[in-house]
Amino acid sequence: MNIALVHDWLTDFAGSEKVVLEILKVFPSAPVYTSIYDRKKVKEFEKIKVYTTYLQKLPLSKKFRSFLIPLMPLAFEQFDFSGYDLVISSSTSVAKGIITRPGTCHISYCNTPTRYLWEPSLDPRASDSALKRRVNHKLRIWDIAAAARVDYFLANSKNVKRRIQKYYRRDADVIYPPVDIDYYNPKKTEKKVGNFYLFVGRLIPYKRADLVVEAFNKLGRELRIIGSGSEEKKLKTQAKENIKFLGRASDKELYENLKSARAVVFPSEEDFGIVPVESMACGTPVIAYGAGGAAETVIPGISGEFFSEQTPEALIKVIKNFKPENYKFEELRRQAEKFSAEIFRKKFKKTVEEMYTDYRETMKLL
Structure with missing residues (x-):
């Protein structure tokens, strides 16, 4: 089975990037598709095959990533996943908006519905200017369409599951993200x-x-x-x-x-x-x-x-x-x-395999 991973961007190494690395331990041969990749800053992916969009070539794209968000929907839609059986997106923003053919199953691990679009009280960047409010209105319309392209949603908490239901009208299974409790392990x-x-x-x-x-x-x-x-x-x-x-x-x-x-x-x-x-x-x-x-x-x-x-x-x-x-x-x-990386990997593998099997069975009936 050919599998690909998709992530919003690789310009910092934080919680969501750690999740991608744990997913890669489950599916080690999968390449990663992303909008922009800062190889100097995110060295944890240096041994992994990473494909980027045309945004990678723009001057200062790594430094001023947030200014490029209005261009990212088009960039992700241009990826070709026709050679894959399963695509897993890890998304807080635009990665879930990829387009896959009917024979390719798309499972999205959602860290959050796009916060600056749907919860401006938590992320005031969404409404600090009239221009941003206009742009974000258009992005909300695209975001709903993007969520509709996903075959199965996974949420990183019950809290996120409720928000996926509220904003996207989609159900989601909950898999808590991995925490490195082996490192944080004093006697x-x-x-x-x-x-x-x-x-x-x-x-x-x-x-x-x-x-x-x-x-x-x-x-x-x-x-x-x-x-x-x-x-x-x-x-x-x-x-x-x-x-x-x-x-x-x-x-x-x-x-x-x-x-x-x-x-x-x-x-x-x-x-x-x-x-x-x-x-x-x-x-x-x-x-x-x-x-x-x-x-x-x-x-x-x-x-x-x-x-x-x-x-x-x-x-x-x-x-x-x-x-x-x-x-x-x-x-x-x-x-x-209860939130160890080992538990995450086991549950993630089991759930993804079940979803993929369900998808294949559904396709046979069409």
């Missing part, structure tokens, strides 16, 4: 709880680092922030001396902070959210906004606590009553292990 004897709380994430509006900074300004307790982004300068100006910005951290630095923190604070509404699972794998509880993916991974009283509103006051209330000694290392690890 219980290594676990030494520090006197600080930790935020990990990009410093952009919807991640709500501003909420955490405001809360800890009032609390006066130590907060460490790992990450960078467009809001970094503003947040540093607002932060008091008890808040330390560590910038982009190496895997080792992240691991050391995760296993030593009193708790990881996770204030955003995410599609899934890998950071809480990495935290639990390190034996560290999570204080999360009780919505989105965190509501599926964190168990109150077992692996963390929720705050019910995205306000500094709601977060402060939880932190004041929080005691890390109430959470057991073994239970935190056990919860994290």
Whole structure:
């Protein structure tokens, strides 16, 4: 069986790119089709056959990818998949819009319906100018048509499954994304709880680092922030001396902070959210906004606590009553292990094979 993978772009190595690598462990001979590939920045794919679109040849395409999004639907539609039996797209945006012939099954692993098109409250880039609103209206029409081309949807959480149903009127099976719990795996004897709380994430509006900074300004307790982004300068100006910005951290630095923190604070509404699972794998509880993916991974009283509103006051209330000694290392690890890469690969392989078999049987009846 000839299989191909499709991904929106390969210009950064983040959560969705890690998912593609895990899918490649299931189907190691599959090539990857994408819009733009930055070989210098994303070296993890250097041994994999990668096909790109004409956008790859445009000047500064890797640096200014977001400006090219209106051109990406056409670029993906020009790929030829006639030589494949099965195409698997990994998509947060446009990759699901490929066109396949009737004999080719298309399964899309959806990390999220295109956020800047459907949920501008979470991604304000969608509505910060009249021109963008016009362009995005056209892109929403295309996005619905693109979703209709998919034969089977997979969602990375129940949260995303509900949004696929809402925006695309399609059902989806849920397969949680893989988390490297083998790397984040300290021995219980290594676990030494520090006197600080930790935020990990990009410093952009919807991640709500501003909420955490405001809360800890009032609390006066130590907060460490790992990450960078467009809001970094503003947040540093607002932060008091008890808040330390560590910038982009190496895997080792992240691991050391995760296993030593009193708790990881996770204030955003995410599609899934890998950071809480990495935290639990390190034996560290999570204080999360009780919505989105965190509501599926964190168990109150077992692996963390929720705050019910995205306000500094709601977060402060939880932190004041929080005691890390109430959470057991073994239970935190056990919860994290439900999202291991091994479980992802086994479920992904089984589900894709079942969907492909169903597709072949359906085609025989036509």
